[in-house]
Amino acid sequence: MDAPTPLSCQDITDTLKAMRTIDDKIIYELNLATPTPSFRSAVDPRTHCEELYRQLNQTYSERGSLIKQCEDEARGRLKAMQGQMANKRDDPMFMKKLRSEQSRVRELQNEATIEEIIRERSLKVFEEKCRHFYKPPSKSE
Structure with a gap:
């Protein structure tokens, strides 16, 4: 489930897609974690639910940090470009890069x-699926 670490934020969309596989497969994972009564003796649903919850929270934290980091970087570049705009308003390449950076910030939002x-x-x-087997800690804990 390890996602590729981007060297820059340019490939964040692909990185996030890879990191979101746990969410894409959540029904499958929950079906494994919460078997029918006839298979409960072979599987401990509480342990599986607890582990899945831990994995979910870990990936949410990683993805949230990555998005925030990339958004902060993009906003910094955009702010710097906006500071240069008075001098470069007539430069079509600069204006194109400015619009591109604005689009990047919107994409990250x-x-x-x-x-x-x-x-x-x-x-x-x-x-x-897991409410009968595992109760996650409250946000304040």
């Missing part, structure tokens, strides 16, 4: 929103 939706959906499914 969209990734943050997508991340929030994915997290919500996965945790909802997790709660539905």
Whole structure:
């Protein structure tokens, strides 16, 4: 489940896609974690649910940090470019790069929103399947 570490934020979309495989496979993972009563003796649902929850939170933290880091970098570049805009307003290449950087910031904002939706959906499914076996610690703990 290790995602490739980007050398820069240029390939963040592919990196996030690789990091989101746990969410893509959550139903499968939950079905393994919460077997039917006839298979419960072979599998400990509490342990599986607890481990899955730990993995989910770890990947959420990693992805959130990556998105924030890349968004901060892009905003920094954009701010620097906006500071140069008065002198380079007539330079078409500069204006193209400025628009590109603005698009990059919007793309990263969209990734943050997508991340929030994915997290919500996965945790909802997790709660539905594991609620009888494992209760995650509250946010304040």
